[in-house]
Amino acid sequence: MKLVAAAAVLAVLIALPFGLSEYYVSLATRMIILALFAMSLDLLLGYAGLASLGHAAFFGVSAYATALLVLRAEWNPWLSLVAGVALAALTGAVYGLLALRARGTYFLMITLALAQVLWGIAFGWRTMTGGDDGLPNVPRPDVVADTVRFYYFTVLIVGLGALVLFRIVRSPFGYALRGIRESETRMLALGYDAWLYKYLAFVLASAFAGLAGSLYAYYNKFVGIDYLHVVRSAEALLMVILGGAGTLVGPALGAALIVILENVISAYTQRWLLVLGAIYVVVTLLAPRGLVGLVLEKWPRSK
Amino acid sequence: MAVWAVHTINGISFGMLLFLLAAGLSLIYGLMKILNLTHGSYYLLAGYIGLSVVRATGSFFLAILAATVAVALLGAAMERFFLRRFHLDELAQTLLTFGFLFMFADLALWIWGGNPQTLPKPAWLSGSVEVGDRVVPLYRFFLIAVGLAVGAFLWWFQEGTRVGAMLRAGVDDEETARALGINVSLLFTLVFALGAFLAALGGVLGGPLLGIYPGADFEVLLLAFVVVIVGGLGSLKGALIGGVLVGLLDNFGKAFFPELAMFTIFVPMAVILAVRPTGLFGRE
Numbered sequence: 001m002k003l004v005a006a007a008a009v010l011a012v013l014i015a016l017p018f019g020l021s022e023y024y025v026s027l028a029t030r031m032i033i034l035a036l037f038a039m040s041l042d043l044l045l046g047y048a049g050l051a052s053l054g055h056a057a058f059f060g061v062s063a064y065a066t067a068l069l070v071l072r073a074e075w076n077p078w079l080s081l082v083a084g085v086a087l088a089a090l091t092g093a094v095y096g097l098l099a100l101r102a103r104g105t106y107f108l109m110i111t112l113a114l115a116q117v118l119w120g121i122a123f124g125w126r127t128m129t130g131g132d133d134g135l136p137n138v139p140r141p142d143v144v145a146d147t148v149r150f151y152y153f154t155v156l157i158v159g160l161g162a163l164v165l166f167r168i169v170r171s172p173f174g175y176a177l178r179g180i181r182e183s184e185t186r187m188l189a190l191g192y193d194a195w196l197y198k199y200l201a202f203v204l205a206s207a208f209a210g211l212a213g214s215l216y217a218y219y220n221k222f223v224g225i226d227y228l229h230v231v232r233s234a235e236a237l238l239m240v241i242l243g244g245a246g247t248l249v250g251p252a253l254g255a256a257l258i259v260i261l262e263n264v265i266s267a268y269t270q271r272w273l274l275v276l277g278a279i280y281v282v283v284t285l286l287a288p289r290g291l292v293g294l295v296l297e298k299w300p301r302s303k
Numbered sequence: 304m305a306v307w308a309v310h311t312i313n314g315i316s317f318g319m320l321l322f323l324l325a326a327g328l329s330l331i332y333g334l335m336k337i338l339n340l341t342h343g344s345y346y347l348l349a350g351y352i353g354l355s356v357v358r359a360t361g362s363f364f365l366a367i368l369a370a371t372v373a374v375a376l377l378g379a380a381m382e383r384f385f386l387r388r389f390h391l392d393e394l395a396q397t398l399l400t401f402g403f404l405f406m407f408a409d410l411a412l413w414i415w416g417g418n419p420q421t422l423p424k425p426a427w428l429s430g431s432v433e434v435g436d437r438v439v440p441l442y443r444f445f446l447i448a449v450g451l452a453v454g455a456f457l458w459w460f461q462e463g464t465r466v467g468a469m470l471r472a473g474v475d476d477e478e479t480a481r482a483l484g485i486n487v488s489l490l491f492t493l494v495f496a497l498g499a500f501l502a503a504l505g506g507v508l509g510g511p512l513l514g515i516y517p518g519a520d521f522e523v524l525l526l527a528f529v530v531v532i533v534g535g536l537g538s539l540k541g542a543l544i545g546g547v548l549v550g551l552l553d554n555f556g557k558a559f560f561p562e563l564a565m566f567t568i569f570v571p572m573a574v575i576l577a578v579r580p581t582g583l584f585g586r587e
């Protein structure tokens with residue numbers, strides 16, 4: 001059943017560029033990249049139970065690193081992408097040490113503040129990062145330069161990333177994370193090093209967020225300070241909750257839905273932010289377990 | 304010497320504004336465990352409301368009165384009708400208050416436009432004071448005086464009044480407080496209104512100094528966060544000392560290392576986090 005669904009999704013994704021104009025292919029690319037970003041946060045929120053409000057830090061660090069290496073150091077674009085992801089994981093390794101000393105609300109606040117440190121650097125260090133002008137003209141790798149090719153490239157990379165994420169959450173490691181989310185003391189009593197599990201989840205989530213960030217830098221051919229901003233972190237949180245935390249599929253759908261809504265609503269009104277704010281409130285009030293949660297309530301799994 | 308004195312006065316007066324914000328954030332967290340991301344919006348809305356009132360009536364005092372009362376009511380309404388449903392659900396509270404942050408920011412942009420504006424100072428506070436060979440606006444001293452007065456009032460309120468005693472009981476053990484017949488639900492609304500009131504006071508008082516502009520809501524929210532992370536959530540003393548500390552760091556940082564302004568605030572914060580994750584005066 002699940003295999004059929006996955007094959008159907010893949011078939012649709014492959015067929016998409018044949019039926020759509022370049023504009024929509026580009027929009028689909030954005031959805032898919034942000035889906036990976038949302039899924040990476042779901043690993044933290046949905047599985048490890050860690051609500052981070054600073055996930056954009058890793059998205060942005062990787063995007064900036066990739067763009068800077070390509071533009072300033074004239075590195076190979078593929079190598080730059082890998083280096084970006086590595087730097088995101090490294091940043092996650094450092095931030096995780098600080099953030100995981102706290103829990104609950106403190107964790108939210110600290111991840112937010114730590115992300116803002118990077119935002120501050122990107123904003124202040126004009127000579128390197130371009131400040132609030134950002135870094136324009138980031139060239140894509142030659143092979144995937146045009147819209148359709150870049151779309152397929154994104155589908156491939158995000159598909160592989162999603163596959164790895166699914167393997168992770170279905171592995172003993174993933175089940176241990178869920179155990180820690182439900183009852184940390186019980187897992188400690190069973191001999192699990194809960195801190196280490198959460199730490200590894202944090203670093204892994206940072207690396208996947210970084211992969212999304214570097215892809216986004218190539219997608220947009222631009223990197224700006226909003227990549228690091230807490231608005232991006234909160235949007236990822238919204239995507240995860242809207243779709244359904246702890247399902248991976250849900251957050252990906254949530255990401256797609258938010259991108260569609262933004263696109264449709266912005267076409268009609270200047271007041272997108274007002275609508276987005278209302279979406280936050282409505283989702284919290286009506287669908288706290290997300291769309292996947294709603295579906296499961298209506299049609300409980302028969303097996 | 305005089306330069307240092309001026310920076311110190313500037314830092315402390317800015318710190319007092321941060322104290323007003325952090326105190327409300329801290330009070331609300333202490334009782335309800337709500338991290339209110341809309342707190343900066345109260346500051347911004349109050350600044351704009353104050354601006355409209357000053358333009359209409361010319362009275363700074365009326366501006367303070369109207370803005371603080373309106374925003375306190377707004378805070379009470381948010382608690383009653385929205386946040387109450389998600390008691391102790393930190394994720395829901397985060398999303399909800401973030402949603403309100405967006406909505407208020409966009410509404411303010413809609414109503415008052417995108418250009419930065421300055422609230423005019425009252426005439427009797429527009430003078431300045433000579434410090435060595437420099438001059439410091441009298442308004443800065445006024446801010447410090449107001450901050451200390453509010454601090455003293457809050458301390459008296461918490462330690463010396465019956466409502467304050469109920470508040471402390473609610474913070475220490477909500478269930479027992481309820482069992483003893485304390486109306487904790489009403490207390491929640493009152494404290495939320497008080498927190499919004501303090502942020503609003505900061506907004507009107509900060510208007511002449513920092514200006515009112517889109518994005519200010521977020522800037523002050525973030526600084527208030529740093530204050531409570533440094534000082535410790537739920538501690539009034541922490542909000543005051545943290546506020547002054549961050550105010551000073553911000554001022555000296557901007558003066559001496561303009562490119563690294565953020566660093567002078569965030570690096571000490573990271574160090575405190577590493578040593579004492581609950582802040583200087585926070586509870587374990």
